Amino acid sequence: MTTTTVDAPKSTLSRIIAAGTHQRVLAFASLIVLLIGFSIASPNFMQTSNMLAILQATSVNGVLAIAVTLVIITGGIDLSVGTMMTFCAVITGVVLTYAGMPLAFGVVAAVITGAACGACSGTFVAKMAIPPFIATLGMMLILKGLSLVISGTRPIYFNDTPGFSEISRGSLIGDFIPSLPIPNGVLILFIVAAVTAYILNRTVLGRYCFALGSNEESVRLSGVNTDRWKIAIYALAGSIVGIAGLLIASRLNSAQPALGLGYELEAIAAVVIGGTSLSGGRGSILGSLIGALIMAVLTNGLRVLSVAQEWQTVVTGAIIILAVYADMMRRNKKS
Amino acid sequence: MSYLVEMKGIEKRFPGVHALKNVRFDLRPGEVHALMGENGAGKSTLMKIMSGIYARDGGEMFVDGNPVTPDGPRAAQDLGIGIIHQELSLMNDLTAAQNVLIGREPRKRLGRLDEPELNRQTAEIFASLNLDMDPRTLVSTQTIARQQLIEIAKALSYNPRVLIMDEPTAALNDAEITELFKVIEKLRSEGVGIVYISHRMDEIKRIANRVTILRDGAYIETVEAADTPLSKIIQLMVGREVTQKAPTIPDTSQSPVALEVRNLSRGKEVRGVSFDVRKGEILGFAGLMGAGRTEVARIIFGADPRDEGEILVAGQPIDIRTPHAAVEAGIGYLSEDRKHFGLAVDMTVRANVAMAHMEEFTNRAGVLNEAAMKETAIGYISQLGIRTPSDMQAVRLLSGGNQQKVVIAKWLLRDCDVLIFDEPTRGIDIGAKSEIYALLEDLAAQGRAIIVISSELPEVMRLSHRIAVMCEGRLTGILPGGEDTTQEQIMELATQRDSALRVAEDVL
Structure with missing residues (x-):
């Protein structure tokens, strides 16, 4: 048995980057091409203010995409992230505006609400063996309904909580470096991405994400309590959705109970463009981040070029199909 | 102790x-x-x-x-x-x-x-x-x-x-x-x-x-x-x-060749496999797990692409690239995993039998003719002895042997001249096995060419008129069927690995 090993020892960093890179390199290259293309097409595109607008527009969808990436890597899907985000925002509204509690309570409430909702979905999937598509479809409707019931179908404004809108719109970095007024929403997106990427690649929870998506039965036969881990993964995804809820409520300075539907599909689109396999076992946070950026750049760039919004949607759809097709072609060639 | x-x-x-x-x-x-x-x-x-x-x-x-x-x-x-x-x-x-x-x-x-x-x-x-x-x-x-x-x-x-x-x-x-x-x-x-x-x-x-x-x-x-x-x-x-008695082997040497395969290859799984099977003949395929028998069948049926090789049906070379083309050419394949590939288990016996040949049961507007489907299904139920309370029984409620008969009925309806059975009695009780054997012999007697892939040596020996043995993707030999062939002879060919071959060549 002297077959040469396939990959020579590499640094840990390069291996993390190497895992399933092709699609991500492709996605990243597309992002660069888009940026260059739009810059050439319009001088208004490559402006600092416009770049910041793109980043700001990415923040909510980016955080949601990160959440749903975790679930998709396990081989599942989460259709409830959009309405769950709204539900978390509404609960925050209840805590801050109705109950008049301090800001920190609202933040914690959003994250805990998200984690609890995620744990519910996870329990349906793991313990009751309901397919993730159905379980989270149910959750999507339940949470949409609950948001409307709790809020009495009216928006909840955060006018009594000074500083709430700063969560998304303020700029901590800008306070220190005035020339770099990166909004907090964007900062939070990158922090969430970094922390989640660390969890995914360096912790037991992350390891079981990939393992479950790769071969669940094998993980179970290895004596791992797969149900418990699955619930934990859905709960973690839910708590990240809670953060998205804070971001959107802060940006709108209100919890809009009718909002939310459609966000889950945008998030899944970003994940898919970023090269995470819908069949599970493979994927990355960086990829989903790039995917979300591509979608935001497209929307923004086409708007700068005065293309009608209807066409932007068509282009996004086409990009999704192209991205997945490119991935399939590559995989077929390999096998 | x-x-x-x-x-x-x-x-x-x-x-x-x-x-x-x-x-x-x-x-x-x-x-x-x-x-x-x-x-x-x-x-x-x-x-x-x-x-x-x-x-x-x-x-x-x-x-x-x-x-x-x-x-x-x-x-x-x-x-x-x-x-x-x-x-x-x-x-x-x-x-x-x-x-x-x-x-x-x-x-x-x-x-x-x-x-x-x-x-x-x-x-x-x-x-x-x-x-x-x-x-x-x-x-x-x-x-x-x-x-x-x-x-x-x-x-x-x-x-x-x-x-x-x-x-x-x-x-x-x-x-x-x-x-x-x-x-x-x-x-x-x-x-x-x-x-x-x-x-x-x-x-x-x-x-x-x-x-x-x-x-x-x-x-x-x-x-x-x-x-x-x-x-x-x-x-x-x-x-x-x-x-158990060995089969009585009919003389099929004068019958026309129904299917011929020349130098079939696909990666390491199938390497240069050539054989033919005549009308009325049962050709058994023996070998250990992973020997490449199912892979050969899947290539012939167009389910997997081939790197090389020719497939001739009734003497005519036919370029089979999809299962649809294989069926058109009169080749049927009954996969080893009935539940995954052969049957819609939640549907009725009637629907499953009719599935492979829907055009026969639809009028020009695309409306199904239930009466004709029922008649056909009941015909096969009595012909093959399928034990089911009615043709409207869900297939999953039937025993393994009877499920297998439903699959066979499907392919009989398509009127295939060549039928490939992959592990036809897997998961079936002994009593039902002998019924399936009798059925295969009937089909051969009607002039169809039958290929049976089986991991159970006694089954191969019980059924085959000739026995093809594979090992590691190669066809290592074709033995005559009947009492003269022993399990040991088959096992020898089935374990004839590359290295063993090389040694043999060195000796020669």
Whole structure:
């Protein structure tokens, strides 16, 4: 048995980057091409203010995409992230505006609400063996309904909580470096991405994400309590959705109970463009981040070029199909 | 003599099958105890009970004399019982080390992984196996044989006192098998008890101390490996088949050739396979698991692409690239996994029979003609003796044998001249088996060309007019059917590996 090993020892960093890179390199290259293309097409595109607008527009969808990436890597899907985000925002509204509690309570409430909702979905999937598509479809409707019931179908404004809108719109970095007024929403997106990427690649929870998506039965036969881990993964995804809820409520300075539907599909689109396999076992946070950026750049760039919004949607759809097709072609060639 | 593990009166039932009937088994420390039997004899089921994957329906199990009931893989591991599964159960997207230590990853605080320690521990296990592999290698980049070795490393990482190996050598080459046997010797000398399941007779003689034989879910006998001839073991395994008559072989030498295959190749799985089958003939395909028989069938049926080779139907070369084209050419394929590929199990018998030939039952507007479908279905139910309360019964409620007949009815309706049966009696009771055999003989007598792929030697010998034997993707020989061909002759061809061939050529 002297077959040469396939990959020579590499640094840990390069291996993390190497895992399933092709699609991500492709996605990243597309992002660069888009940026260059739009810059050439319009001088208004490559402006600092416009770049910041793109980043700001990415923040909510980016955080949601990160959440749903975790679930998709396990081989599942989460259709409830959009309405769950709204539900978390509404609960925050209840805590801050109705109950008049301090800001920190609202933040914690959003994250805990998200984690609890995620744990519910996870329990349906793991313990009751309901397919993730159905379980989270149910959750999507339940949470949409609950948001409307709790809020009495009216928006909840955060006018009594000074500083709430700063969560998304303020700029901590800008306070220190005035020339770099990166909004907090964007900062939070990158922090969430970094922390989640660390969890995914360096912790037991992350390891079981990939393992479950790769071969669940094998993980179970290895004596791992797969149900418990699955619930934990859905709960973690839910708590990240809670953060998205804070971001959107802060940006709108209100919890809009009718909002939310459609966000889950945008998030899944970003994940898919970023090269995470819908069949599970493979994927990355960086990829989903790039995917979300591509979608935001497209929307923004086409708007700068005065293309009608209807066409932007068509282009996004086409990009999704192209991205997945490119991935399939590559995989077929390999096998 | 004290036993590591002792099992008595084990019972297991699955819906429609009595899988284990009052089975006993025991294992001493430091011995290799081979568990033998045909496919479906209950070996894997018994071992899944021992390793906590299945719960037993009856009987007792003792470890070190204490009664135990492992209620999951974890519980069995805690008792020191490890298992290497027959099907590879690795996580392809993870590295070798991540697979080996799944569930027991070295951790730092807050659930953080200690990856260097993980790789170090795995490297140690690999070294003890003389396995040259980087622990950080992705499993999906490895060959099946090397994946098998990762699986073995995983089982050993639990430091088991009892190690169950279910066909561990099915995918290994000679050098790798030798390496594996060295590991087994080492474990044996350390007092580990090993349960060894294999279909390869030569291996049993090489490493087993004792052999227990199961047949049709029942315990037959336990013998000492050293002083029991292989022929005796085979006889115990096949039991009933010894007295069974060989088929009467019709003279088909004047019949036209229905299907001819020339130099069929696909990667390493199928290498230069050529054969023909005449109308009215039953050609059996024998070989060990992974010999490439199903792959040949799938290529002929257009389900997999071929690298090379020609397919001739009734003398005409036909470019078959899709199953649709194969069906058009009159070739039917009944896959080994009926539930996945052959049947819509939740639909009725009537709907399943009609499925393959819908155009016959629809008018121009696309509306289904239920009356005609019913008539056809009832016709086949009586012709094939399908036991079902009515043609509106859901297929999943039928027994395995009757489900198989529904699949056959589907293909008869398409009027195929060549029918390929892949493991036609897998999971079917003995009584139903003989009915399926009679049915295949009828089909041949009607002038159809029949190819039967089977892992059960007695079945191949019972049915075939000629027997094609494959090993590692090559057709190693075609033997005449009937009483003159022995199991030993077939096994010899089925284990005629590349290296063996090379030696033979050197001698010549």
